[in-house]
Amino acid sequence: xxxxxxxxxxxxxxxxxxxxPVLLLIIMGIFEFxxxxxxxxxxxxVSREAARYASLGGTDxxxxxxxxxxxxxxxxxxxxxxxxxxxxxxxxxxSLEVVVTYQYSLLTPFLDGIISNGIPLEAKTVxxxx
Numbered sequence: 001x002x003x004x005x006x007x008x009x010x011x012x013x014x015x016x017x018x019x020x021p022v023l024l025l026i027i028m029g030i031f032e033f034x035x036x037x038x039x040x041x042x043x044x045x046v047s048r049e050a051a052r053y054a055s056l057g058g059t060d061x062x063x064x065x066x067x068x069x070x071x072x073x074x075x076x077x078x079x080x081x082x083x084x085x086x087x088x089x090x091x092x093x094x095s096l097e098v099v100v101t102y103q104y105s106l107l108t109p110f111l112d113g114i115i116s117n118g119i120p121l122e123a124k125t126v127x128x129x130x
Contacts, residue, residue, distance in 0.1 A: 028108045036104050039074060040121050043102050046071045047123040050081055051098040055127040060087055067100070078103045090129050099124045 050067035054060060060083045068076050080101045090096060105118040 032106060032108050035107060036119060039102065039104050042071050042074055043100055043121050043123040047098050047100040047125040051096055051125040051127045054083055055096050055129045074102060092129055094129045095126055096129050097126045
């Protein structure tokens with residue numbers, strides 16, 4: 001009778017079945033955060049590059065094209081670049097502001113169901129016009 005009560009052959013499998021979804025969610029969240037952080041760093045570089053290009057006398061259109069060129073891992077359709085003030089209102093010594101926004105869409109399918117619209121990322125750079 002004691003041997004019958006001590007049988008626990010399936011205990012480890014049941015425990016694994018209970019903890020595995022939570023463990024996978026945590027691991028996929030770590031990967032997703034890494035990809036999102038990579039896109040955020042790229043966005044900061046895009047913002048700095050566009051500001052530097054425009055502050056050295058480049059046109060807004062050229063600055064936007066240059067910014068898109070240095071971000072091959074970002075979807076250019078989701079990328080918005082706003083440069084203020086406009087070319088005609090900029091003078092030497094004025095502040096130039098570049099705001100870049102990007103809608104990051106999640107890569108993990110079941111995390112995409114939790115956050116369906118993605119995560120908005122934004123980078124802002126202010127430089128003096130030279």
